[in-house]
Amino acid sequence: MLDKLKIPERHYLNNGHGLASWLLTKDHKRIAIMYLISISVMFFLGGLFAVGIRLELATPAGDFVSADAYNKFFTAHGVIMVFFFLIPSIPAVLGNFLIPPMIGAKDLAFPRINLLSLYIYWIGGIFTLYAMLSGGVDTGWTFYTPYSATGSNSNVVPVALGVFIAGFSSILTGLNFIVTIHRMRAPGMTWFRLPLFVWAHYATSLVQVLGTPVIAITIVMLGVERGLGFGIFDPARGGDPVLFQHLFWFYSHPAVYIMILPALGVQSELISTFSRKTIFGYSFVAFSSLAIAVFGFIVWAHHMFVAGISTYAAMVFSFLSFSVAIPSAVKVFNWTATLYKGAISFETPMLYAYGFMGLFAIGGLTGLFLATLGMDIHLHDTYFVVAHFHYIMVGGAIMGYMGGLHFWWPKITGRMYSEFFSRIAAILVFVGFNLTFLPQFVVGYLGMPRRYHSYPDEMQVLNVMSSAGASVLGLGYFLPVLYLLWSLKNGEVAGANPWGASGLEWQTQSPPLTENFIEAPVVDHEPYEYEHVVAKEKHLV
């Protein structure tokens, strides 16, 4: 083996020093690193509020914090996690870092817009955090009218404005990806040679570009109603509060696919790489991403089955909702089939990929309950829903993010982390997650509504289980901070392709050059051909 691997002399991290070289950079990789730091801060901040929620719910009585504080806690948790962590997580960090090298480009199509999107994210984040910390907001992350318009006396407008601003960051990222994937591919990189990670990001970008403006205009309407006294949703003035919900979910349901689609892309990369086998049914996996993105736009009213929509509309939306289930199922089956006759090994990223399979399956299948009309009447707005969307957004999206981060960490930093501790963390996350959220399905079917500060005594045992699991989960998320930071200085040097992966990004050095490749790559073979990887390794030895 090559035991004298060294960090290359020139790479994007040492191409310029000092704060200005970062803050004014146009390098997509440096921007990704700054996103990584920002969303990590947001993640632990949002996590802190989750700790508050679980502590409160450890006992049935509302005795840890006041009802008002509790409401502000879950709102802060939701707003931070959804808009400032999950939506930018994989696209803005991993997508930003990896899409150009994966398609053989030097940078994204619009590097300055990329940097602008980061600044917009920061402005939106600071705005929201300031509003959260100077009084908070108690409407829930859904901002339902008329409570948000006339009922609440908390900082609704500043927080909504922060979300509005951050939305532009998301739009610009999506716009950049779409143009980059269309126009910046290396010679020979045809659409069907793209890594599935890129396909997934293309689908994600579509949702970002098409959905986000609708939440923006919804927030504007909420803002003029609350701030200027216009009458748009207010029932006291002939307005329709249900209209707000329609507009809100037109974005916010597809927003779930902004979170999960990139994770599905990561999953495809991990499953293929760690079974050293081409993905089963490449085109089906690729197109199912697009199908999920498009179908995602026609199912939103399943959030509103008891909100006063017509029976006819409920039937239509229930029917359409099942359409999303099919491409999701197709993906899971294809990953399973990919493992067949592979050469499978269980490094940390693969542990996350296996965990993802389980959690995403449960999350997806429980979605069927909620799409089914008669069932959803009972389950709507209970902890069953809370458990379901955490399985998708935490069990799915964050597992994918963690798996991807561990997979590409050697590419990003050039060094390996501790395999031992990272495996422990992966197992802790999986076990802790299930301990936290499985009981919530049960307590949800019992009827415990969400956003409850106190609850009936007989539901305590299940809630205590959930709170206990959350502490394990928290540990599982904190551990990576330690060993990943440790690896920056002390980790083993990884080399260009430590996993024997097939993607174009592994052909270049780790960490890559600022312009990614020394020589512009030309692609002459299909994706996920491990024969080439093995041949190249042998050649090197």
Next chain:
Amino acid sequence: MSGHVSPISLYLTIFMALMVLTGVTVFAAFVDLGQFNFLVAMIIAGFKASLVIWYFMHVKYQSKLTKLTVATGLFFLVILLGLFLVDYGSKALTGMPPLLN
């Protein structure tokens, strides 16, 4: 390299067409066509918008990708408005709109 340069006469023709259509839409609004008033107004507006997109915005001379992008925007706008009507249209049928307070 410099893209398609349209003749000035084309621009003037489009401009005149847009002005005439504006006149037509105002005129049509004063004729009682029942529910077709709205339809006529929207068809004229749609036609005017198409002229601007096709000639002023040069989509006629752009790549298929640009044309596809424009079509995508319209497609999702139709989804937005159409599925709103699935709910609000059926409420009108079954008689469920709001009670004015």
Next chain:
Amino acid sequence: MKIFGIPVFPEQASTFAKDVDALYFFIFATSAFFAVVVAIAVIYFGIRYHKTHDGEIGARIEGSLPLELLWSVIPTIIAMVMFGWGATVFYHLRRPPAEAMHVYAVGKQWMWKFQHLEGQREINELHIPAGRPIKITISSEDVLHSLYFPAFRTKMDAIPGRYTELWFEAQTPGEYHIFCAEYCGTNHAGMIGTVTVLEPAQYQAWLQGGGLEGTLAERGAKLFNDLACSTCHLDTGQGRGPSLKDIVGKTVDLQDGSSVMVDEAYLRESILNSQAKIVKGFQPLMPTFQGLVSEENLVALIEHVKSMSPNATTATVPATGAAAATPNPAAAAAEKK
């Protein structure tokens, strides 16, 4: 159902509970089957095809169209079964039977107020007889709420400015939770109560115990006099306002040439916005009672008017989840042309 004394499954206290739970178990079983199949396959492949030496790569299998079709079509069929079954249950949930007993609920930050036709008024408590379909008409005084009976497996949002409704038939006497399921502000978690299902005989006894102000309709009759409605709305039809006798369930012609079916929504609108739909042949003289009549008194008045039409079936409300009215100016305008 309890395990070690911990409830893990809610009680089945209504006719719906069995329907919904059956559906639940069907989806659960189907999902579990697929989850287990995938889990076994994934774990088995992970062991069976474990990488044994450096440089080993997997077999080159690109995919299989028949398999793809198989695992697209079968889930589609199963999903359609779920949709059909769920829609059937839902349709049933949204269609209250004509003979249902009627109760009014008003959501207010942060309490549920219930009113019985017999006059009993309760806050955060509801007493109902077993074995009889109950229809609850829901409104809200401030923000969104959602009236939720987990033991009956049904809920419906309360929307300010509108009536919505739900129905159920409780079967097992006992006490069950009432929750507010739609977040409504600071004390959302305090907006809970108890529904007590009584044997019919017990229920009759309970009714005798309360009702100090008479039935809901009687209270409405008193208001009808107090608010001086009775000075214009004479039964003879000679008053300045139309006679309200035997109008419920009928269609009346309006001033503007259109017509409207008299139901709760129309009555509500006529009280709050008296000028909205003037009956043909009358002057728009009636003042609006917007802000003068509370939601509770409003339903009392409506009940009184309904009691003046003894032959009308009260279930004039189409089961769209909300009361009917057609203040649909577009349709009205279209009709006129």
Next chain:
Amino acid sequence: MSNAVAHADEHAHAAHHPALQHHFDTMAQQKEAAVVGMWVFLLTEILFFGGLFAAYMVYRIWYFDAFAEASRSLSLFWGGLNTAVLIGSSLTMAMAVRCAQTNKRTATVNWLVLTMVLGTVFLGVKVIEYADKFEHHHVPGYNFQWAAHEAPAAGEHAPAALAASEGAAAAEGHRELSLNADQLQLTTQIYFSLYFTMTGLHALHMIIGIGIMLVITWMAYKGRFDEEYYTPVEMAGLYWHFVDIVWIFLFPLLYLVERHV
């Protein structure tokens, strides 16, 4: 950076255009990326206004008469004038782009300035109209006041209204009867809320557009563009035309709800 540029040189042209960014291979690729990017941005704009149109559609169905009534209070003269002004500015913008394409520097600057002037005229008319709304208490909020039988600003539709009422209303002829004063007070307020939100956001887009054009004009004046590189002018043009298209829809939706009564 220098490495990348050197690299681009060796397999592209001997002398590349100064405006070519290092991560693109050719000017054509760069321009195509910009055009697609701009259109994707306009895609988001379509859905941004789409949300407003959805809200407008719902309330127009519900409160058609109030919308018709409130819409009649808008001045067709100012609305029509503004439509003409904006379409005219689209023409001047198209001319500006054309001159940039053909590398006519002075003409480009002149057309851009003319476009900005027309844009400002539009905004000026909007100010007149808004001021009129303030005067009549037609701005939503606590001072909102809808006088049901208030005569519309211009007398031009009075004869039309008379003629229509003869034919249509066999019953009473009172067009307003389907909504009473209280309801009009409420529901016309919804109309004006949407009116101000829609036209306000449209005006905001125009202000941004004029701001962009100021920069572009300066760049054109400084001679930054030639027939190879005039992308900023073209992008500003696309944006401006889009703003024009929004108005093409806003005009009938807001001013022409029902004029024949």
